[in-house]
Amino acid sequence: MLNQIGYRDDSQPLVVKEGNPGLKGTATTSANADYTQKYGKHVSQWHVGAAFSYRHRDVAQSAGYNPVTGVYTYKPMNVSGAYSATARFDISANIGEKRYWTWQMNADANYDHSVDHAMLAGETESHVNTVNTTVLHDGAYIQYNKDVFNVRATGDIRWRHSEGRMRDFETLDALDFNYGLSARYTLPRIKTTLSADATMYSRRGYGSSELNTDDFVLNASLSQPFCKGKLIARIEAFDLLHQVSSTQYSVNAQGRTETWYRSLPHYVMLHLVYHWNRNPKKL
Numbered sequence: 001m002l003n004q005i006g007y008r009d010d011s012q013p014l015v016v017k018e019g020n021p022g023l024k025g026t027a028t029t030s031a032n033a034d035y036t037q038k039y040g041k042h043v044s045q046w047h048v049g050a051a052f053s054y055r056h057r058d059v060a061q062s063a064g065y066n067p068v069t070g071v072y073t074y075k076p077m078n079v080s081g082a083y084s085a086t087a088r089f090d091i092s093a094n095i096g097e098k099r100y101w102t103w104q105m106n107a108d109a110n111y112d113h114s115v116d117h118a119m120l121a122g123e124t125e126s127h128v129n130t131v132n133t134t135v136l137h138d139g140a141y142i143q144y145n146k147d148v149f150n151v152r153a154t155g156d157i158r159w160r161h162s163e164g165r166m167r168d169f170e171t172l173d174a175l176d177f178n179y180g181l182s183a184r185y186t187l188p189r190i191k192t193t194l195s196a197d198a199t200m201y202s203r204r205g206y207g208s209s210e211l212n213t214d215d216f217v218l219n220a221s222l223s224q225p226f227c228k229g230k231l232i233a234r235i236e237a238f239d240l241l242h243q244v245s246s247t248q249y250s251v252n253a254q255g256r257t258e259t260w261y262r263s264l265p266h267y268v269m270l271h272l273v274y275h276w277n278r279n280p281k282k283l
Contacts, residue, residue, distance in 0.1 A: 002019065003019055003020060003059065004021060004023045006019050006021040007019045014070055015071070016073040017073075018073060018074070020075055020076050020077065026055065026057055026059060028054065028056065029054045029056065030054075031053075032050065032051035033049065033051075034049040035047065040093070046090065046091040046092075047090040048087075048088065049086075049088040050086065050087045050088070051085070053083060053084050054082075055080070055081075055115075057078055058078070059077070059078060059079075060076070060078075060079045060115070061074055062074070062075050062076070062117045062126045063117065063126040065123075065125075066124070079115045079116065079117070079128055080115070082114050082115040083112075083113050084110065084112040085110070086110045086111075090105070091104070100145060101142070101143070102142070102145070103141065103143075105138070105139070105140040106137075106139045106140070107138045108136075108137050109134070109135070110135045110137075113130060114131045115129075116129055116131070129166055130164065131163070131164040132162070132163055134161045136158070136159045137156075137158045138157055139154075140154070140155055141153065149183075150185075152183075153179075154199075155177075158175070158177070160172065160176075170207065172205070172207070173205045177202050177204075178200060178202065179199070179200055180198050181198055182195070182196065183195065183197075191224070193224075194221075194222055196220040197218075197219050199216075200214060200215070200217075206249075210249075215244060216243050217244055218243075219236075221234060222235050230274060231274050232272075232274075233270070234271040234272075234273070235269070235270055236269045236271065238269075239266035239267075240266070242266050247259070247260045248261070
């Protein structure tokens with residue numbers, strides 16, 4: 001609502017913000033379809049889905065620059081014509097009569113046609129710009145689970161291609177992928193549970209070398225029940241090799257976002273959990 005008020009904020013000498021009384025609200029039409037089917041005697045299933053969204057009217061921030069005074073003026077404007085389309089396919093199945101083995105695969109594709117205002121270096125007024133981004137993703141896992149033993153192998157890959165119509169736009173082809181292995185085992189008599197997982201996170205194709213990284217993350221934990229399972233003590237170690245960075249990057253065709261998280265990249269933590277139940281008295 002503030003954008004639709006005719007105001008002028010020049011409290012910052014070099015940045016002026018204006019409202020637009022003629023601004024209209026957003027208008028979007030969306031449609032989606034999904035289908036799921038189970039098959040076989042081992043409770044396997046597959047799913048397909050599709051979604052489409054068309055933004056008849058959206059809000060973008062236009063910008064103007066006065067080279068004499070050095071003042072930037074920002075004003076919200078309506079844009080139209082943006083749309084996105086998504087297709088998905090998922091399948092999962094059990095293997096064998098006893099269903100010790102299971103596997104799953106999730107694949108999806110997304111195409112996004114975004115419309116926004118942009119101002120190139122040397123220009124004094126922003127203009128409508130379009131950016132097309134295609135994302136292809138596939139993730140899968142296979143696991144073996146029998147009684148107190150479980151092991152799982154996973155893999156995930158995501159490819160992103162972005163291109164725009166601006167004269168200085170650099171086409172982006174970025175690849176994010178990870179793969180890993182996890183295992184869990186409970187010692188039969190003493191009921192001690194040991195678990196560990198290792199995953200390699202990799203990025204390729206980004207414009208900066210600091211983004212094209214390989215981070216190998218290794219975690220482990222040990223838990224022991226006491227008092228007939230009412231008290232559980234657990235020691236958890238996260239990122240044993242000190243590979244995780246608290247800084248994460250997100251890059252798309254319109255810019256680069258760098259986020260720093262105030263968190264502990266690696267740690268060892270002790271958990272104590274006590275389960276207490278009390279049934280209500282009978283009337």
